[in-house]
Amino acid sequence: MLQIFPDSIAIAEHVSNILIDRIRNKPDVVLGLATGGTMEPIYEQFVLKVRRQGVDVSRLTSFNLDEYVGLAPDHPKSYAAYMHQHLFRHLAFDASRLHLPDGLAPDLSQHSKEYALQLQQAGGIELQLLGVGSNGHIGFNEPGTSFDSTCHVVQLSERTRRDNSRFFEGNAIVPAHAITMGMAEIMQAREIVLVATGEAKAQIIAEWYQKEVTEAIPFTVLKRHPRARILLDEAAAGLLPDHVQRTLLAIPA
Numbered sequence: 001m002l003q004i005f006p007d008s009i010a011i012a013e014h015v016s017n018i019l020i021d022r023i024r025n026k027p028d029v030v031l032g033l034a035t036g037g038t039m040e041p042i043y044e045q046f047v048l049k050v051r052r053q054g055v056d057v058s059r060l061t062s063f064n065l066d067e068y069v070g071l072a073p074d075h076p077k078s079y080a081a082y083m084h085q086h087l088f089r090h091l092a093f094d095a096s097r098l099h100l101p102d103g104l105a106p107d108l109s110q111h112s113k114e115y116a117l118q119l120q121q122a123g124g125i126e127l128q129l130l131g132v133g134s135n136g137h138i139g140f141n142e143p144g145t146s147f148d149s150t151c152h153v154v155q156l157s158e159r160t161r162r163d164n165s166r167f168f169e170g171n172a173i174v175p176a177h178a179i180t181m182g183m184a185e186i187m188q189a190r191e192i193v194l195v196a197t198g199e200a201k202a203q204i205i206a207e208w209y210q211k212e213v214t215e216a217i218p219f220t221v222l223k224r225h226p227r228a229r230i231l232l233d234e235a236a237a238g239l240l241p242d243h244v245q246r247t248l249l250a251i252p253a
């Protein structure tokens with residue numbers, strides 16, 4: 001389930017092709033979307049290809065994994081703003097089908113239940129895109145989160161807040177809480193593509209490779225998923241054993 005690509009551009013090529021293929025096969029597909037630095041080249045490639053190939057994205061539905069608590073959708077550092085900037089504003093999506101948790105919901109635990117229900121009513125996720133935190137989190141499910149968890153409010157770990165401070169310049173402070181899809185919802189996706197790029201992910205990728213499935217490293221759960229793939233660039237694969245690196249180097253299509 002691991003595949004290594006030369007760099008993040010090659011991964012973006014590959015993942016954008018997968019997305020377009022799934023949309024062509026099923027125009028009303030339900031996609032699970034992620035934010036973060038890893039996804040930026042992927043969305044950029046996707047937008048270019050959709051335009052070039054005239055793909056109809058107006059019938060697809062999307063559910064984002066997470067949102068910071070306390071940030072309004074128009075706050076520049078919210079994940080809603082990220083999605084707008086990198087993807088939604090560039091293509092003819094139907095805005096009523098694009099879902100993100102609401103970081104300003106007055107009752108966050110009620111809102112989590114409603115988000116989980118909306119997702120269920122949409123039939124669950126067909127294809128889930130994931131990045132991974134340097135501590136192994138997926139969505140904002142931090143180490144130790146139960147694999148049975150559904151959409152919920154989390155306290156972000158210091159490590160995650162430090163990692164994400166690169167997106168919050170100046171005096172802006174990384175929020176302490178977020179609302180995230182749970183591990184159970186992620187695992188219910190029919191297909192999962194996790195992407196890890198850059199040296200900063202090499203350590204956690206090596207741990208994933210060595211360890212059994214454990215809640216201490218949330219994304220190890222993907223070993224139990226029948227259709228999950230992990231796509232790495234050479235930098236993220238850099239601490240895997242040499243023979244593994246050699247065998248898994250993908251031949252670009």
Ligand code: F6R
Nearest residue numbers: 034035036037038131132133139
């Ligand atoms: C973002 C998300 C997170 C990120 C992860 C990696 O919606 O769910 O799990 O995918 O923190 O972030 P980057 O890509 O910025 O290294």
